[in-house]
Structures are given as structure tokens and as C-alpha cells.
Amino acid sequence: MPYDSDIIVIGCGNVLFKDDGYGPIVINILQKVLNDKQDYYDPAVTDFVDNEFDKEILKQIEESVEGITLPEGVQFVDGGTAAPTNFFPLYTDYDWKKLIVVDVVEFNAEPGTVDIFDPSVMQQGKYDNPHGMTVEDPLREISEKCEVVIVGCKPAEIPTPDIDMGLTEPVERAIPKTIDIILKEIGVK
Numbered sequence: 001m002p003y004d005s006d007i008i009v010i011g012c013g014n015v016l017f018k019d020d021g022y023g024p025i026v027i028n029i030l031q032k033v034l035n036d037k038q039d040y041y042d043p044a045v046t047d048f049v050d051n052e053f054d055k056e057i058l059k060q061i062e063e064s065v066e067g068i069t070l071p072e073g074v075q076f077v078d079g080g081t082a083a084p085t086n087f088f089p090l091y092t093d094y095d096w097k098k099l100i101v102v103d104v105v106e107f108n109a110e111p112g113t114v115d116i117f118d119p120s121v122m123q124q125g126k127y128d129n130p131h132g133m134t135v136e137d138p139l140r141e142i143s144e145k146c147e148v149v150i151v152g153c154k155p156a157e158i159p160t161p162d163i164d165m166g167l168t169e170p171v172e173r174a175i176p177k178t179i180d181i182i183l184k185e186i187g188v189k
Contacts, residue, residue, distance in 0.1 A: 003094055006073035012083045012103040016163045019155035019171045023102040024078045031076050033065050042078050061176050068188050088138040098147045100185050105152025112170025114177045117150040119143050151181050
């Protein structure tokens with residue numbers, strides 16, 4: 001089964017709208033630096049990471065994961081913008097132990113601030129999909145079956161409907177901390 005893993009790490013967002021691409025970019029970097037071949041690489045995101053992402057930050061990430069081996073049963077997924085409608089409902093078909101959601105979250109902080117959120121205590125509207133969909137309810141439902149952790153970054157800019165690929169500097173600088181948090185949540189750091 002394609003998502004039959006103990007721990008799912010899913011990046012949500014749209015790479016065409018600046019910081020909204022944070023989740024998919026984090027997933028692509030994790031797949032790249034951990035040599036994970038379980039999922040596909042989005043060519044647009046791979047191209048961005050290979051050619052436009054800050055090389056010093058990427059080197060810092062590579063050094064921080066040196067010697068780390070993922071345990072069996074961990075899967076990275078680029079959920080894009082369809083995660084709430086196409087991926088989250090799959091929890092009824094699988095026996096996940098933990099779902100780690102990586103996405104931008106609006107909260108009272110400086111852009112680029114990364115924090116961990118529990119869907120059962122998040123205020124309604126705190127984690128709205130930038131495209132108008134509230135996702136707290138599906139994640140609360142999932143959290144009744146498995147542990148759900150949201151690793152969220154405060155965005156600086158989401159220019160919808162204007163297309164502008166790439167991350168703002170504060171969000172790009174937040175990715176090493178994000179990856180460190182994810183690896184701790186997986187239990188390998």
C-alpha cells in the first residue's frame with residue numbers, strides 16, 4: 001500500500017505562491033539529503049532546490065543530517081495543495097502512528113518563526129489553508145486515531161493569486177530548524 005507507513009511527514013502548500021511552498025520544499029530537501037527514494041520528487045521543486053535555494057543553508061542541512069539513517073516505516077510525502085481533500089481522508093485506510101504536517105501557519109510571531117502545533121488545541125482559523133480551506137477539523141479527526149503534529153512556519157509573503165515561486169529569506173532560513181524539529185519528532189535526533 002502506498003501510504004502504509006508508521007510515520008508520515010507531509011508537506012502542504014503550493015510552490016507557485018512564495019512561502020506557501022515551504023512544506024513541499026522541506027519535503028524535497030529531506031528526500032534529497034536523506035537519500036529517500038520512497039516518494040517522487042516534484043521536478044519544479046527539485047529544480048528550485050538545486051538551482052535557487054541558498055547553497056550555504058543546504059550545506060548546513062546536509063551536515064546536520066550526516067550519519068542519520070531513517071528507520072523503516074517513515075515516509076515523506078509532498079501533499080501540495082490537495083492534502084486536505086485527497087490525502088488527509090486516507091487516515092481511515094491506514095494504521096499511521098504519527099502524522100507530521102509541514103506547512104505555513106498564521107500565528108503571532110515574526111515571519112520565519114517555526115513552532116509545533118497540536119491540532120486539538122489550535123484556535124479555529126489559526127491554520128487555514130491559504131486557498132480558503134480550514135484544515136483544523138480534518139486534523140482533529142485524524143488525531144483521534146494517531147498522533148498529529150503540525151510543524152508550522154510563519155510566512156512573510158503569500159502573493160495569491162499572483163505567481164511568484166521561491167521562498168522569502170526568513171522562511172528559507174527557517175528550514176534547518178524545521179528539519180531538526182521533524183527529525184526529533186521521528187526520533188532520530
